[in-house]
Amino acid sequence: MTRIDAKFAELNAVGKKAFVTYVMAGDPDYDTSLEVVKGLPGAGVDIIELGLPFTDPMADGPTIQLAGQRALDGGMTLEKTLQLAADFRKDDDTTPIVLMGYYNPIYNRGVEKFLEDAKAAGIDGLIVVDLPPEEDDELCIPAQKAGLNFIRLATPTTDDARLPKVLQNTSGFVYYVSITGITGAAEAEAGDVGPEVARIKAATDLPIIVGFGINTPEKAQNIASISDGAVVGSAIVSQIGAGKSPAEVLAFVKSLADGAHKG
16 A cells, blocks of 8 residues: 555545645755645645656646746756655655656656655655556556556546546546646636546546646635545646745645645
């Protein structure tokens, strides 16, 4: 059982929905980023998605693209991202961390070495958005063998013919992308998302977490009410990009967490 599995078991036992946040590792600099990440569990975050900066983030909108560029400009690398996770683990051995990014930096490091290092740093799961199920032998299967969850995205365009393929080697949870397009591009509507979540739930026992387009406590509550939890990324990253202090960012995160936990 991974930390992700344990977290969902714990939340289910008390009838609570999950609140998941995405932040870019190293944005705007290593120390500030670490302070924010360390503060997330205290602000009500159940699972942390840690963005791996990359030069060509094709699924991300301007907010997260800019965050990645700030991190890269500050010297952030895959190695330093894993170090940030390891530094977080010095004080917190229970909050799950999902590393989210693209395959190129992992491929460059070498899959075996990467998985060994990620496990040692305290990473629990991976979301690699540019590796489809047809490429499962590249990273997904080795990651599962190494004890990491491999979390897949399902989208409004994932039809019933495609869904079984998407789910076949997925573990931890399914990340349902509530809108078509890039991150931060539109707002999620519970009325549109509810039937899709129900459709995916009929095909898997895994928790369904909904992300993209959630930017207020009310939205987080509405989305959590029709799923197993909500993910917020761009709205938090934009606060960091606006130069808000870690305390201000974490206060905003807490308002979102409170909303999601009412769901």
